[in-house]
Amino acid sequence: MRKLLQKLAIILLAVSCVMGASACDGFGGGGNGGGYQPVDVALDPNTEAHLIAVVDVDSFEKKLLEDAAKGFQTHFPNVSIEVIQNGDVISYIRSGDQVDIMSVIGENVSFFASQGVLTELDPYLEAQEFDTSKYFPSMMDLGKDTVSKKQYMMPRDYSRIVLFYNKDLFDRLNVSYPVDTEESPWTWEAFLAKCEEIKTAMAAGGADYKNYVPVEGSMSYDILNWGIVSSYGVDCLLKDDFTLVDKGSPTYANWQKGMTAARDLIKSGYSLDSDNYSPSHFQTGVAAMAFGVAPAMQGFNLGQINYDVISFPAIGNTPKAPSGTSGYAIANGSGNKNIAWAFLNYLMSEEGQTVLTTGTGLVPVLTALAEDKNAAWRGMKNGKGNDINIDALLSYSERDVIADWFGNLPALARSPYKGFYNNFLKLVCDGKKSFEQGYTLLAQNIDQIKRDYPEYFV
Amino acid sequence: MTEQIASIVAEEQAPPAGRRNKTQLKRRSLLDRLGWFAFILPVVLGVLIFSFYPMVISLYYSFFKTYTGTTNMPSFYVNGFLNFGVFNYKKLFTLDSEVWIALRVTFTYAIVVVPLSLVLSFLVALLLNSQVKGIGVFRVIYYLPVIIPTTISGLLWADFFDARFGLANNILASLRLPESRFLTSAQTALPTFMAMQLWTLGASMILWLSALKNVPQSLIESAKLDGAGPLRRLWKIIVPMCTPILFYNLITGIIGALQLYGPVMTLMGQNGAGPDNALLFYAYKIYGTAFADWNMGYACALAWFLFVIIAALTALIFRTNKWVYYGDGE
Amino acid sequence: MEKASIFKRIRKALTNCRLYLTANRARGLKLVKKGLTYCLLCLLALFFLFPFLFMFFKSVMGDLESYGSMGVHFFPQEWHFLKNYGAVFDVEFLRYFRNTLIVVVCNMVIIPLAACLCGYGFARGKFKSKGFWFTVALSTIMLPGAVTQVPVYVMFRRFGLTGTLAPLIVPGIFGGGALNIFLARQFVRSIPKEMDEAATIDGAGKFTIFWRIVFPLLKPIVIYIVINTFMSNWRDFDSALVYIGNTFSSKKWQTLALGIYYKFLIRGTTDIYPNVQMATGVITVLPIAVLFLVFQRQLIEGVVMTGLKD
Structure with a gap:
């Protein structure tokens, strides 16, 4: 009898120990949100920050953003952007790591927004007086949540099948x-x-x-x-x-x-x-x-x-x-939203778009640059170094459906x-x-x- | 003088050094016992923390509809709706058709592969037990497939059995045999996978080898003298002496087969479940539910269902273990 | 007289012939049996070795040739040995290698110790609940991993240990598996108790006896457990998949098996050609193969010695 009680006592002790340990809330959810960050689009060029950008697993994506980051650094020399590759952004955010910028495929915008991992970009667009008409409308719409019509993602290129x-x-x-x-x-x-x-x-x-x-x-x-x-x-x-x-x-x-x-x-x-x-x-x-x-x-x-x-x-x-592309969004848990927006703004500017599309095979989403017959991005060649029919990538844009x-x-x-x-x-x-x-x-x-x-x- | 007498009397009254009185015996014994217990403390703690507690908590989780595992405990209410109930079990038994597909696939696999691999590995072990020269090299070669990491083996076989560009179809074609769709067709996917798994029968083969070596040579010699032919010797002596290993292999084989999912994942990569869910193994479904859908409650319910099945099977085997012959076992 | 002797001689010759033939028949049979055995052995060896050869040959093919778009071959037509094998050793691969090494070495040190401790306790222990705990420990073999998977994951998550190598090492501290404990116990039992008793009389404590006397004698079983642990941890995929996964902070802790899975089986547009995949495979398999070749006697005999009688 005593032995049985002894055994039960040990079991109960162990179980309660573990449950007690579990009462300590050791981990948080998806980042600390960085607190409230008022929108500020006129940042000091000497601002210091370290941003983490998460892109898809394709090795091409990483190089692309890294090149763009280098271009960005000419404007903000003290900002470093580290590009990480990961296939499952949501789990990754849930694990609590720092994310500032993430690449999001157009079809996932609404879903990600619903999970609360994206920052609304409309306040930034307003403060920046961003002219969305300068871009292909189908792509800008792609960056919106289909229910609330709020902008969450800035498209990076004009991409259609x-x-x-x-x-x-x-x-x-x-x-x-x-x-x-x-x-x-x-x-x-x-x-x-x-x-x-x-x-x-x-x-x-x-x-x-x-x-x-x-x-x-x-x-x-x-x-x-x-x-x-x-x-x-x-x-x-x-x-x-x-x-x-x-x-x-x-x-x-x-x-x-x-x-x-x-x-x-x-x-x-x-x-x-x-x-x-x-x-x-x-x-x-x-x-x-x-x-x-x-x-x-x-x-x-x-x-x-x-x-x-x-x-x-x-x-x-x-x-x-x-049509559908991916673009970049600001993570909701980021503590560097203003700098992140500055980066997104850069990516959408003519300079940024040039960096993103020269020699990479992407078509700019900035309409003027896309239709410029002499733009650098049109120099793309195929696998054997021959020319390709660039206009076919742009034609019939009125047919776009997202x-x-x-x-x-x-x-x-x-x-x-x-x-x-x-x-x-x-x-x-x-x-x-x-x-x-x-x-x-x-x-x-x-x-x-x-x-x-x-x-x-x- | 008095002190001297007192001390002599005291000495005589004191118990001799070899014997201890009752209380001292009990006290030392308890300390002694605890001391021994300390040796097995790691495994005791391990069982409590990693086996007992998770089992109980798993059952608790299984009664919650939505639990993503990111919070300490599942919540009782979500958006005002009750989260606690037998919902998961209802889903398991009635709503989710994938469960029965998964059970069918897993059991088909277990029923075919376990006996087949037992028999085949036994035969191979017999072959390896022969006393020819250089047998050691062959033993190593036969065991090699077992030590390949699952991912490499998956890569290998996925490429070999590729329906369009794989070597297997090429070989079949050169032998004038009809090509097969191997892993891309619902009918052939499972047999292909089973054949693939049979390649690793080296694992149980090693255990058979050790069992064969434990069969006392004297028995075999005396049987030979009595005129028993090789088949008779096999059936009447060798096999019965190997039944403990058979028992062990059978149990671990069944349990392993019912919990299999690593090789499937590494073989199919992104098409995890195969065409028409032909390779949807039960444990794979549990993994997917827990770590892809993040639906921990349902995953725990599925796991407990599997546990009940395995426990029943194991109990059945144990009860009917009269055929196992223990030599001088405990 | 002569006829009889001729008959006798013929009969003797015949008997001799028959004896000779019988003896040689037995020997002949033996030769045939031996030949047959070798035949079977070689055939089966080919069956088991074939995929390795396939893997090796594919690893030296050129890109398109290995994919098979220009026809599928077994023997490579071009040898890109250095290029492919050089391509394997990029930063990621070395990282996976390092992580796997960490896990394996830690486990190889911890598990034999823990298993022997527990085995000694079960073999020599003098406390009443010994049998109970032993049965409990053994019955954990039959516990399906799936049941404990989710709560253990949540448990590790609470302590922030998911995505690191800790969940692969910590369980080893707690005994390292029922099978190892069982084997250790069997082995300790075969060590005569007289030595223990002699040491006790000399005043040694239990732990000293274990450490100084019993443990050194356990060398064969320790070697067996060490090698077994190496092999099972080198290959492990299931637990690495669950605990480490593929998030940013956990990517730098991925083990070899897991890293290869995410790199080659979940594909983008690079790393699609099988030749580098196979080269990685060959390199991953090599250490275990070598280890097994060297230690095969100990491994097989380890199981033999303890004689797995239930």
């Missing part, structure tokens, strides 16, 4: 290059015809081209998919009460047409489904064409591909071109919805479920979120 094609491979397959002229505009039909040409040529080419693909592009990648689907009529699938639109509605019909177009691309064997898709096919020369954005050219150049570029194929009467498929969904609900939405895209585009089945599943998923997590919709 365009189509790259491998000239050498086209030559080897004896297929003519895609063209976009008045007589034969570059429509979706023309694109499909070109794919068929390539596919036939590859099949005839025998074993050499066995594992080659006509076009590299993930149809279930939401921004690409949105570009295709929205060409059939721009409407969010969600109604105001956060259920899906009714099956008989025109929105439903448009969506079905759009998703069918995306799926047919895979079904016809022009592109690969998500199980087989790999983002390196064009770079390694096994894809004849590729949907991509301008920054991807860095990778293509590494692979020494002799490519050229043409605009996104025009679908139907109201063609859309999916990521607004969330509609007015409350912030907290976006994370689960994003998962379900991407799953829906994947299932339907890969052909594993019909559009109707996928749609029903998505509707069920949304109902499930509303039922299980009513606190998200408060």
Whole structure:
């Protein structure tokens, strides 16, 4: 009996020790917020600060921002900016480390804003008397939260999904290059015809081209998919009460047409489904064409591909071109917001934009610089050092459409919805479920979120 | 004089040096016992802190709907809605279809791989037990796959089994066999993974080897003299003497198989669950729920469910362990 | 008379023949058996070695050739040995290497000590709850890691230790695993108690006995535990993944297995060519392979000696 009691005593002692230790609140959440920092856009050039900027894992991103930081240092010599690469910014912020500037992809702006990790930029824009009309409007809109319309991110370049094609491979397959002229505009039909040409040529080419693909592009990648689907009529699938639109509605019909177009691309064997898709096919020369954005050219150049570029194929009467870029935002937990804003302002200035776009393959978001025929950024060459059709990167900017498929969904609900939405895209585009089945599943998923997590919709 | 007498009397009345009286015996014994206890203090503390406490707390967490692990304890109310209840268990049993997919995948894997690897590694161990020259080199070679870090092995096999550019399809093609979609097709993904795991059967093979070496040579010799053929010797003598190792291997094999997720993650990289969730292992789902979705409560509920299953299985095996032959064990 | 002797001689010759044949048949069989064994051994060896060879050959191929876009080969057509292997040793790799080394060395020192301490306590201890605690310690083998994973993570987070190497080292202090303790106990049992008793009479305390007398005799099992610990910590991925992850402050503490995972398996547009990946793989595997080759006798015999009888 005594032994049993002894054992119990020891167990209880240990447990209470650990629980007692747990009562000490040893760690904080996402940074200390740095307290209230009044907006000050007229900073002393000799201000000292050390900023941490977090960018995506691509090694190109780090060099880009570091070069820009060097340019910034000519104005603020005592400010040092350290660039860190990290794939999961939110966890990283949650771990409590210092972040001042972060690169955010356009589609994530609303989500990040909902998590409270971004600083509102409108006060800074006002104080700086920032003229947003000098920039491509679609990109500036991208930096806003789709619900509150507040600006959280400053876009760094003008980026839209365009189509790259491998000239050498086209030559080897004896297929003519895609063209976009008045007589034969570059429509979706023309694109499909070109794919068929390539596919036939590859099949005839025998074993050499066995594992080659006509076009590299993930149809279930939401921004690409949105570009295709929205060409059939721009409407969010969600109604105001956060259920899906009714099956008989025109929105439903448009969506079905759009998703069918995306799926047919895979079904016809022009592109690969998500199980087989790999983002390196064009770079390694096994894809004849590729949907991509301008920054991807860095990778293509590494692979020494002799490519050229043409605009996104025009679908139907109201063609859309999916556009989206990343930009930089100020972290909410930063203690150096004014300096961080000064850096962002620099990045958006003509000098900053020149630094960001010269020799990097990016297109400036400052309209004047983009349209300047003699600007330095136009000197970009492809992997074999040949010229590319720069204008195709800029053309048809009126067609731009950005990521607004969330509609007015409350912030907290976006994370689960994003998962379900991407799953829906994947299932339907890969052909594993019909559009109707996928749609029903998505509707069920949304109902499930509303039922299980009513606190998200408060 | 009196003092001298007193001291002699005192001496005679005092207990002899060798014997101690009862209280002294008890007291020393307690100190002595505590002293011995101090030796195992590390493992006792370890069990309490890293096994017992987490188990209890894990059960506690599993009753909370939203808990991201960034605060000390989950909160009872979120945005005015109650956070405490059997929500996670309801979700586990009815709402989440992935749970049953995960269980099916994991159990299929366990049922196929565990017996297969036991038998195969036993056979290989038998082979390695032969007394040919240079057997040591072969032993090393067979054990090498086990010591590769999981990530390297994942890289290796992902590249080898790549459906488009992998060597495996190339070999199949050159042998005029049909190509396979290996890890990109739902039907072939799991068998490919199972075949891959069988490459590392060196681990249990080493234990079999030690067990085989423990079979007393005298028994085998006497069996030979009695005219027993090799198969008979195998079945009647060697296998029964190895049953303790079989028992150990079986238990660790099943527990290991049911908790597997590292090799899948390193193999599939970003496509963790494989095509159509064909490689969605249960432990991988737990990891994803806990550290990708940051939904600790649900992850704990899933983990406890797994624990109950494993405990039941282990209890079953223990109860039916009559077939294990203990030599001069404890 | 002559016929009989001829018969006798023939019969003797035949008997001799038969004896010779039987004896040689046995020897012949033995040779065949030996040959067959070697055949099987070599075949299986090829099966086990093949991926290593594949890895090595791929690591010396050129970029595009290793990706396979121009046809998949087993034998490389160009040898880029120095270039690829040189590319492996960048700053990140050395950092991963250093971190892994820290974890491994710390554990190699702590765990054998802790395991032997506990093993000695369980083997020689004289307290009544000994059996109870031993069963409890052993039963932790059967505890699925997933159940304790989340609370232990939260626990480490409270002390701010996630994202560092501490969670990989601290559990070692507390016994280092039930299996090691079990083996240590078995081994201590095989040491005769007379030595203990002699030392006690000479006035030595329990710890002195352990440290001076028993521990030095535990050398074989200590070697076994040390090598085992090295190998399991060098390869460890699961716990590194959970505790270290991929945030900024934790990136500098990533171990080799984890760093390689994030570098090559979660990809951007660089590091996509398999040749450098394979080169990294070869370099990672080499230390353990060498260690195992050198110490294989101790490892295998270590298990043999303690005889895992339940």
